[in-house]
Amino acid sequence: VKEISRIPASWGAYAWSIGKEDQRRGIHALKVGTALTLVSLLYILEPLFKGVGKNAMWAVITVVVVLEFTAGATICKGLNRGFGTVMAASLAFIIELVAVRSGKIFRGVFIGSSVFLIGFAATYLRFFPSIKKNYDYGVVIFLLTFNLITVSSFRQDDVLPLARDRLSTIAIGCAICLFMSLFVLPNWSGEDLHSCTVRKFEGLARSVEACVDEYFRDQDKDDNILDKQASRASIHTGYRAVLDSKSSDENLAHYASWEPRHSMHCYSYPWQKYVKLGSVLRHFAYTVAALHGCLESEIQTPTSVRSLFRNPCTRVAREVAKVLQELAVSIRNHHRCAPDVLSDHLHEALQDLNSAIRAQPRLFLGAKHGSTNSRMLMELNSSKHTTSRTTLPSFKTDTASLLERKNMKADQPPERNERGTLGRTLSKIAITSLEFSEALPFAAFASLLVEMVVRLELVIEEVKDLERSANFKEFMEYDHLT
């Protein structure tokens, strides 16, 4: 018995958690309840009932169907419903004019064939992409109303009062819906889209940083498995949210375009720019996904080699993440981003990565030629340090440490070096056993990092475009400092 009594409690907890996740859900449910009660009063209260009569039902239907979560969706549906009804009523009236003069049988045939024709045409129209996107609901309502009025007119002589009453009740229903969604704690699609875009930037920043950290994490000291899982999960959720955002972005932008402007700065708010920014961000996120792929790849550069490049790579990633964070802050505050958001630091970090890679040419030769390479390498390195722009302190001892590691590795059995995850894939192709240069995967990693910076530029251009067309406030210095 105790078991059974626990079930409603767990349901309640679940329901509570859903409401807690986004408090606007509970509020929206309360709004729907209130709107329905209001519209029911039309029927229940005597003086109101005398005005609208039995057609109050249409107001109830309208409220149930039209009142949506965000204001934009409600306006879109409400206007679609309104226009669909008006147009259907007009068309039905024209058809009625023709049908009224004829006999019963001809009238039946005429109504039947017009129902068929309009049904065919309206359904076909719904396949047009532009109609489907904006007016799908309106066409359904048009079809519905047209059929109801035309068919009813067959047995009712005067169809005009019917259409008029229905229109007025639908108007009442729409008015209640619009009032509830526009003036009582409104949820704006535009704001959702805005904050969702900001969250995307933040998620990407986290992803990039966590990804590079994870790549250079010392795999031998697996100190904290939970920590590791958490960081891997954060990489994934960060860019996955961006990759999967296409349809929700488009929906939000579509509904947002129906909302009244809530900014005084420009005539029509450029919601489509958000969609475009979203697609550029997805383009950026493909690189992050590929970076993440490097983490999970079967072929891995040994930790010893990777650690040589930890500092410059981590620096590039931090700078990229910093730029993304700055963009997020500037969008959130409706401020323009700093003109030099792509900072000199990033430039320097790239230069460092560049010189670090050029300082280690021997890595791209197979491990087997270690002895020949290391000799040549020292020679190269000495000439390199004079040409490279900066000499990083952390790279001074690299040559020695690498030689040390090489020797250490030589002591271990060769299979150990090939990485132990072979068992995971069951196929006969043991790709890990191929002797690709050990540095090849790292080269891919570094190249993706650079590619990411290139795409970051595209993102910045798109953000600036958005900020221009949305008339964001001018960039101010204190903004940059906070």
Added chain:
Amino acid sequence: VKEISRIPASWGAYAWSIGKEDQRRGIHALKVGTALTLVSLLYILEPLFKGVGKNAMWAVITVVVVLEFTAGATICKGLNRGFGTVMAASLAFIIELVAVRSGKIFRGVFIGSSVFLIGFAATYLRFFPSIKKNYDYGVVIFLLTFNLITVSSFRQDDVLPLARDRLSTIAIGCAICLFMSLFVLPNWSGEDLHSCTVRKFEGLARSVEACVDEYFRDQDKDDNILDKQASRASIHTGYRAVLDSKSSDENLAHYASWEPRHSMHCYSYPWQKYVKLGSVLRHFAYTVAALHGCLESEIQTPTSVRSLFRNPCTRVAREVAKVLQELAVSIRNHHRCAPDVLSDHLHEALQDLNSAIRAQPRLFLGAKHGSTNSRMLMELNSSKHTTSRTTLPSFKTDTASLLERKNMKADQPPERNERGTLGRTLSKIAITSLEFSEALPFAAFASLLVEMVVRLELVIEEVKDLERSANFKEFMEYDHLT
């Protein structure tokens, strides 16, 4: 006047093209027209009207709202509408039992508060993910019907006949919809999902092949710009369709799960496996997107260097494309794929790529050290050729040809070598001016190719899993040959 008369003609052409794109659209529109005419007959024909009376309207509404493009969607909506109506009617009946014994005022308050409560609860329920996914429409209909019946009961003494008539007309409407969508030229969501999955494989195969071809295309002889654009477009459409497929896949699988099984081989068809396969394919497509990124990257390996690896890379890509094509054929024919679909050819191609890369270690040194490297390289190469598994004929003259090219390049001004697309990005970071090793981008390309093969394995595993659970026909030899 002639101008104006042309507008309807162009509209007509547009409408025709939409229907031609997918002929089922026109058929569906005809089906809707027919169903509406049938249901209108309930009202128009005298004997039928006597049976259902004015409530025939509900049948019309049902047909307009429920009849969807695919059978699964229609069943889903029809059942949701049916169950929603039945449950709402039962609940309204219970509330009526309580309300009927009390006075007019108490009755009004009681009805009003129950409308509010049920409105709140039903709207809140729609936020539950599991409800939203499967029963969203049912909850809306429940709320609609409950309100209509409860509110009507206030002024109508006997609400039972009303509910019964409404139920029976809705049942008639649903029956007509189900008949039209299940037995008259049905469109199955499951078949859509199946063929859409096959198309994804084919698109990816085209993408991979075109991408590698494009990468190794000789950029100097820009013989055919149209050709180039077409091939670039085919790369993009191929993988883009996969990347953007998430929501449409889930919808199709959801509707397909409502369809009666149309295979005799297993009890419930594993539509969710298609969704899972879709997500593994997206995982694969991220690599293709990254490969495509290599094509459009600002930093490019010079054509001369790239051409060294044309043969092995193209071979790997061809083999990958071949495997994808084979998987597409096996899925399309509901046959299991060959157990050795990941062929030895692919293995060999990878080995060749491996040895080609290991045969050119000097590429990963900067161009500035050409003289030191080329000496060492020859030394290396001679020792290499004895160990490498195969000596490709095309690689015999590489050392010589590369030296030649190096010299040629040295004659040109250095800006020419840095690739001319710099003007495209306006930022101050001229990433192309960084001196990353010229081979670094190629390393990324090769590494992505290998990564692609690894992910191909995951795809094959998922396909095999799907084929097992869907009880595809056993693999037969002749299949493999065609």
